[in-house]
Amino acid sequence: MATIELTGENFASHVESDGILFVDFWASWCGPCQQFAPTYEAASEANPDITFGSVNTEEQRELAGAAQIRSIPTLMAFRDGILVFSQPGALPPAGLDQVIDGVRGLDMDEVRKSVEEAESAPE
Numbered sequence: 709m710a711t712i713e714l715t716g717e718n719f720a721s722h723v724e725s726d727g728i729l730f731v732d733f734w735a736s737w738c739g740p741c742q743q744f745a746p747t748y749e750a751a752s753e754a755n756p757d758i759t760f761g762s763v764n765t766e767e768q769r770e771l772a773g774a775a776q777i778r779s780i781p782t783l784m785a786f787r788d789g790i791l792v793f794s795q796p797g798a799l800p801p802a803g804l805d806q807v808i809d810g811v812r813g814l815d816m817d818e819v820r821k822s823v824e825e826a827e828s829a830p831e
Contacts, residue, residue, distance in 0.1 A: 710760075712759065712760070713762060714762060715768055716768060727758070728757075728758045728787050729760075730748075731761050731784045731785075732762045733762075734765065737766075741780055748804070765777060781798055783799065783807070787819070792819060
């Protein structure tokens with residue numbers, strides 16, 4: 709499956725859907741982004757059960773700001789609408805595969821429980 713372009717108009721609907729969504733925040737002028745792109749594209753083709761999206765930070769400045777992107781490339785992973793991974797920097801193929809396996813292996817009941825506990829904790 710090829711990567712899909714995420715915009716301010718469709719980002720939330722993709723994030724909120726069930727399953728796994730990886731998001732690559734990038735820009736055309738960014739050297740590390742260009743180096744990471746083939747790795748990301750290969751992963752999208754090797755993992756058709758996962759949605760891979762990309763956000764062009766130059767064209768989607770509001771979205772990048774809302775996601776608090778400070779450095780690119782930044783890779784995020786959502787599972788069942790919950791942000792489960794966020795890291796700036798380009799990953800090598802083996803590193804990306806490791807993240808994919810980790811996100812796939814999450815016990816989402818435990819993740820939801822942790823999120824609920826964090827949200828209900830007094831400040």
